[in-house]
Amino acid sequence: xxxxxxxLVLLTLNLSWGDNMAKWILIWSDEFNYNGLPDPSxxxxxTEGNAWGxxxxxxxxxxxxxxxxxxxxxxxxxxxxxxxRMEGKEYTSARIxxxxxxxxxxxxFEAKIKLPSGRxxxxxxxMMPAKNFYGPWPKSGEIDIMEMFGWYNPxxxxxxxxxxxxxxxxxxxxxxxxxxxKIHSEFNIYAVEWFEDRLDFYFNTNKIFTYRKEASxxxxxxxxxxxxxxxxxxxxxxxxxxxxGIGNTVFPQVLYVDYVRVYKLDDGKPKSIDIKIxxxxxxxxxxxxxxxxxxxxxxxxxxxxxGYRFVGWYGDLYSKSETIKxxxxxxxxxxxxxVPVDEIIDNGxxxxxxxxxxxxxxxxxxxxxxxxxNDGLEINIWKKAKYDWQIQLTTPIELxxxxxxxxxxxxxxxxxxxxxxxxxxxRKEPWKSxxxxxxxxxxxxxEYSLEFLMQEENDPYCRVEFDLGEHTGKIIxxxxxxxxxxI
Numbered sequence: 001x002x003x004x005x006x007x008l009v010l011l012t013l014n015l016s017w018g019d020n021m022a023k024w025i026l027i028w029s030d031e032f033n034y035n036g037l038p039d040p041s042x043x044x045x046x047t048e049g050n051a052w053g054x055x056x057x058x059x060x061x062x063x064x065x066x067x068x069x070x071x072x073x074x075x076x077x078x079x080x081x082x083x084x085r086m087e088g089k090e091y092t093s094a095r096i097x098x099x100x101x102x103x104x105x106x107x108x109f110e111a112k113i114k115l116p117s118g119r120x121x122x123x124x125x126x127m128m129p130a131k132n133f134y135g136p137w138p139k140s141g142e143i144d145i146m147e148m149f150g151w152y153n154p155x156x157x158x159x160x161x162x163x164x165x166x167x168x169x170x171x172x173x174x175x176x177x178x179x180x181x182k183i184h185s186e187f188n189i190y191a192v193e194w195f196e197d198r199l200d201f202y203f204n205t206n207k208i209f210t211y212r213k214e215a216s217x218x219x220x221x222x223x224x225x226x227x228x229x230x231x232x233x234x235x236x237x238x239x240x241x242x243x244x245g246i247g248n249t250v251f252p253q254v255l256y257v258d259y260v261r262v263y264k265l266d267d268g269k270p271k272s273i274d275i276k277i278x279x280x281x282x283x284x285x286x287x288x289x290x291x292x293x294x295x296x297x298x299x300x301x302x303x304x305x306x307g308y309r310f311v312g313w314y315g316d317l318y319s320k321s322e323t324i325k326x327x328x329x330x331x332x333x334x335x336x337x338x339v340p341v342d343e344i345i346d347n348g349x350x351x352x353x354x355x356x357x358x359x360x361x362x363x364x365x366x367x368x369x370x371x372x373x374n375d376g377l378e379i380n381i382w383k384k385a386k387y388d389w390q391i392q393l394t395t396p397i398e399l400x401x402x403x404x405x406x407x408x409x410x411x412x413x414x415x416x417x418x419x420x421x422x423x424x425x426x427r428k429e430p431w432k433s434x435x436x437x438x439x440x441x442x443x444x445x446x447e448y449s450l451e452f453l454m455q456e457e458n459d460p461y462c463r464v465e466f467d468l469g470e471h472t473g474k475i476i477x478x479x480x481x482x483x484x485x486x487i
Contacts, residue, residue: 024108024263025295027329031259032072037065043096045070046230050087055137059120059236059246061089070094076256079233081121083251091251095232103130103226105316106330108263109145110191110202111231115157116253117184120246121150122234123255125190127227130318133353134218135370138167141222145201146190148183151243155181157190159201159209164219176201176209187258199223218372226317231257264329266294271328273298276315278351279338280305292328299325300334308338314352340483344397345464348409348480350377362390366469376410376478385469388421393466396427397482399434399454404485407452407464412445415473420466424452427463434462441475453487
């Protein structure tokens, strides 16, 4: 029957879901017309957050490719929470996503779902950024299309957005709910329609929430970069424990998903691709990148000049492959990034935002804000830390024995003398420091450098680290480069 359903959807686009339903075109879906694990060409199992409770103190262990927790049968995806002990947790479940396999900027995203029930249950259909362009959560945004909290008004379904200014950690998140006592016994359609200037959330045909772009400010609107889809069925968590805990919830509890679909809006206008190049190289296209038809096939190939290498496509889509193939559905901005062959940092000039970078602030001792500029990164340390390493900016690298590493960067201070430490450290316990050096930064933009010879065994878990917690003030860091030289 679902094969017929998909044909009917394509043939009846004159029906209206939202304001523009007559022009929504289906471009991706999983109808779950197969048996076994979720389709690996579309879905990943997500497990890395098990070690830290996914930031919410969750009580389940998410498994990988285990049909007891995620299985497709009878045309339905079932994500199953079980009461069973595994890896120190009392429950198991599954969390799947489309990262690297399906990432989109704008469109209609919907799923037909029947929800589980019980005090400890926390199912969700949501979206996260493909890259942390504006920084780690919540700076790069989060779109929660549907959540249900079994311990809190369990017949309500919630739609929520999180940004730097609006997020639950500071109690400012933007959220609305819809009440329906049949959400646990019947399938319902949960959707968001994502435009350049707003997000419209739906429960079936009921619009329950609109979040509007009020300014071109990523702290308010980070929703101009690609996101991917997540489905999960969580158990417990910090908030659940504040409301009495899991209690006598009966397991198993199953999240039933009939389908997941992605649509794009065809406005009838020709499309174009704006290609920019960073570094030395060129882009070859199979087609004129102007006056393109909706859904037309595009093939782009990045060709580096001699002495350079291609590191990735950024902008309205992401890929590390030199050749990318996609269909054009909207005006698209793409950056092809090339760096010298001996450069081992892919995004040292922050041309791709904070992709490939991480920062950390020990809020118990220090305070800092990080802001992207056109040509670098501004760090405002408004509270000095106890130790310099309690405010960090890092990017991962690997260190090989008998290679010399040369770190160069430009920096200047907006507030007088500033001391920072730069060096090469491990990015996991025991957090060994291989080599570091302190630099005194003043108001004049200058280039700074340090060299380090790796004489120990290879270490793939390292990073370039800037420790910034010794002073208050504003500092700008630009043009970070690490060259690797064989001795």
